[in-house]
Amino acid sequence: MMGKTHIAVGAAAFSVVTPPPTDIKDFLFWGGQLIVTMIASVAADIDDPRTTAGKIILPFVPRWLRPTAFSILGMLLIWHGFQHSIPWVMACGFFFFGAAISKHRNSPTHSPVGLFFLCLLTYLYLPIMLIPVFTGYLTHLITDAITEGIPIMWPFPGWLRIPITETNSFMDRVVFRFGSIIVLGYQVLQMSFF
Numbered sequence: 001m002m003g004k005t006h007i008a009v010g011a012a013a014f015s016v017v018t019p020p021p022t023d024i025k026d027f028l029f030w031g032g033q034l035i036v037t038m039i040a041s042v043a044a045d046i047d048d049p050r051t052t053a054g055k056i057i058l059p060f061v062p063r064w065l066r067p068t069a070f071s072i073l074g075m076l077l078i079w080h081g082f083q084h085s086i087p088w089v090m091a092c093g094f095f096f097f098g099a100a101i102s103k104h105r106n107s108p109t110h111s112p113v114g115l116f117f118l119c120l121l122t123y124l125y126l127p128i129m130l131i132p133v134f135t136g137y138l139t140h141l142i143t144d145a146i147t148e149g150i151p152i153m154w155p156f157p158g159w160l161r162i163p164i165t166e167t168n169s170f171m172d173r174v175v176f177r178f179g180s181i182i183v184l185g186y187q188v189l190q191m192s193f194f
């Protein structure tokens, strides 16, 4: 599925799992969680630095240069994490480096292993964002499973594809994307101060 659709579906799913609060103060926190969900909903596509995920991380680097930039960034993070004994920085470094050299959609980021790994890191360092990260990432895997398919058993062979629609199709660009925006809008309008 396309990046924008992933973001919309993730945001809608979060608004259903965690409905918007009625208090304005809590609403700001909810908004922060919503933004994290949206980022998590495209994080899996980091295995292709030319996608929306790559654009978020390296916004000013042109598309064609991003795989190289990802490798360099990955190596720098591994080195920095190693020098200062910060395991999560090293883990991110391996993640970026792995992303740059792996094949799009046939990589750990599109598998339950990627979901588990990111949730574990979130649980250890930012547990308050666990539900947003889990929701965003899981909706990505599901919506890719119904389009191109995902390596469900990674690192073992095995491909899960439930052929419901295709990337960049009418279902992708209109039904899923705008349907999700309507769900999100409906959830927000349920709040009492509107």
Ligand SMILES: [Zn+2]
Pocket (backbone or CB within 6 Å): 001, 044, 045, 105, 110, 140, 144
């Ligand atoms: Zn994907």
